[in-house]
Amino acid sequence: MALPLGTAAVLLLVLFFELARPTLRRAVTRSRVAIRTRRAHAVESYDPGRERRAEQRARALLRSCVEEEDWEIYNELGFLRVLGPVGAARGQGQAPYAYLIYPHKPIVAYVPATGELLNEYCITFPDHSRPFGSSRLPHSDDVLAKWMAITADERRLIGEANMHLPGRQVDPERVRRDLLRLARWERERGERELGGARAA
């Protein structure tokens, strides 16, 4: 009695499995795809290291493009200084004007001899491939983009920028402090170089 019942049970199980197999297979495939999609979205939307890595790459790129002295200024003080007129040969005299380039802030023009602030030039580098909610360049890429644009075609960049009086977006006190820090940095660098030359 037990043998026919057991055989019937096995046959029923096999029959049920055969009938349910396509449905089960589809369900497994769907769940695999869903898991993969969730993982992909999770990686894309949350990667805590992405911005840090982007900034590291941007700093390396900036360093490879600008003068070593300019890189040191940026690395230690947080901004770039470009002497104007860009591309002009400079003798002993001071530049008539200069720019300070901050990340994601307007470019500030000033007179090196007096420290007088001239203008703010507001310029951005929007992502045209993503017109809505586009993300920003890493800090150092923004600085490099401004540096490339201003050293390549100063007039064009200044023409493209929205010009404002000093103090609209960048605190004039902060700029004055930065100019003092820059002057101190240059003095100390000069002393270091002088000391190095004497030692040699």
Next chain:
Amino acid sequence: MKPGHGEIVLAEGDVGIPEEEQELIEAFRRELDAGMWAAVPTEGLAGRREAELVKSFDEVPRDAERVIFFPRAAGGSPPAGR
């Protein structure tokens, strides 16, 4: 330069090899068509490093090591904040 990502290598090649040069030209055109600016880091007449904006592949110096593409500049005025 790509917003949110930073530097991305688009194409690499030797301009002396026709196939590779063609790939570089296509990559160059693609980026300019997408509205990017192209700049070549160089050394100016005053002996200081600067950049040169190029509008066509022919303007890229043959010995240039790289061309950097970055979003076109636009006058901006984000909300005032310090």
